[in-house]
Amino acid sequence: MIVKAAFGDxxxxxxxxxxxxxxxxxxxEELLKLPGYNPATKQQDLAEAKRLMVxxxxxxxxxxxxxxxxxxxNPKPIAEVTASQVKAxxxxxxxxxxxxxxxNTQVERDNNYEMHTxxxxxxxxxxxxxxxxxxxxxxxxxxxxxxxxxxxxKFQAEFDAVEAQKLSQQIQRRVYDQAYHIGAFERAQYTVxxxxxxxxxxxxxxxxxxxxxxxxxxMDVDQMxxxxxxxxxxxxxx
Numbered sequence: 208m209i210v211k212a213a214f215g216d217x218x219x220x221x222x223x224x225x226x227x228x229x230x231x232x233x234x235x236e237e238l239l240k241l242p243g244y245n246p247a248t249k250q251q252d253l254a255e256a257k258r259l260m261v262x263x264x265x266x267x268x269x270x271x272x273x274x275x276x277x278x279x280x281n282p283k284p285i286a287e288v289t290a291s292q293v294k295a296x297x298x299x300x301x302x303x304x305x306x307x308x309x310x311n312t313q314v315e316r317d318n319n320y321e322m323h324t325x326x327x328x329x330x331x332x333x334x335x336x337x338x339x340x341x342x343x344x345x346x347x348x349x350x351x352x353x354x355x356x357x358x359x360x361k362f363q364a365e366f367d368a369v370e371a372q373k374l375s376q377q378i379q380r381r382v383y384d385q386a387y388h389i390g391a392f393e394r395a396q397y398t399v400x401x402x403x404x405x406x407x408x409x410x411x412x413x414x415x416x417x418x419x420x421x422x423x424x425x426m427d428v429d430q431m432x433x434x435x436x437x438x439x440x441x442x443x444x445x
Contacts, residue, residue, distance in 0.1 A: 208292070212284030213394040219244055220390040222382040223335065227393055230372040233379050241383065244390075253296055260297055268298030274314055275324035277305035282324040285391045289324075318347040325388070332363050335378065339387070350387045403430035 209217040218226030221233040238244050242252045260266065273290060275282035283305070290301035301322070306314060314320050325338070337343040340359045341351040358381060362374040382388050400407055407424045 208285070208288045209392050209394075211291075212288045213392060216395040217392045218395075220393050221379040222388040222390040223339065224375070224379045224390070225393050230368075231375045233376050233383075238390075256297060268300065270300040270302070271321045272302045272304050273322040273324065274304035274306055274311075274320050276308065276311035276326075278308050278311070279326070281326070281394060286324050289391070315345060318345070324391075335359060335375075336363060339378070339382065350382075350385065352381070352385065352387075355381050355385075355387075401431075403427045 209215060209219070218235060219238055220226045221238055224232035226232060226235060226238070239246070242248060242255070245252070260268070273286050275286040277283060286301075286303050290303055293299040293301060314323060315325070336359055337345040339346060339350060339355060341353075341356050355378065358374060358378045362371060362378060365371040365374055383390070398407075403426050405425050405427065
């Protein structure tokens with residue numbers, strides 16, 4: 208998926224996490240040893256997937272719909288590559304359903320979909336609760352898992368950063384073990400700043416727009432080229 212949809216520049220995401228986020232997400236070295244992520248066991252994993260399809264009563268595959276927010280950067284390529292791969296591997300025919308912002312918000316709020324591409328939750332405790340806890344406002348169709356609920360409640364209340372990271376990883380392992388969600392990938396993103404601009408907070412969370420925080424970001428006028436540092440331009444930028 209990374210090769211096809213991220214030009215080879217990205218990392219696999221664990222379910223409910225961001226692959227780039229060290230500490231808060233299952234480490235890449237651990238993730239890439241798991242079935243479904245491990246290149247060395249690809250054929251074995253596909254054979255097991257086909258066996259499970261037969262066991263579930265779908266030896267010839269099935270048809271379904273996969274909706275996604277078309278106004279966002281990542282969901283479209285993820286949905287397209289997913290549809291292509293599962294058709295080839297398991298004869299699952301997917302009809303893609305692009306949604307505008309309002310429709311996507313409604314679908315996610317009501318859980319009104321067959322399959323849906325969500326954005327990653329990362330380390331956001333509130334979004335993790337809303338989507339995965341049995342009492343979460345965005346969780347109307349499951350999971351309803353007491354063990355997962357307990358982990359999320361501990362995560363919500365944990366102030367120690369190291370312990371919070373451990374709980375975040377435990378939540379992702381539980382989601383993976385029970386196949387509540389499937390992790391896809393996170394594309395590499397690059398933002399270029401002028402060398403005289405400092406403390407611009409870059410947004411690593413699958414968005415195309417950087418975070419602009421005027422109280423933090425600042426410019427060193429002495430480093431700016433003379434034709435860029437006149438009073439009118441600096442005042443306007445500030």
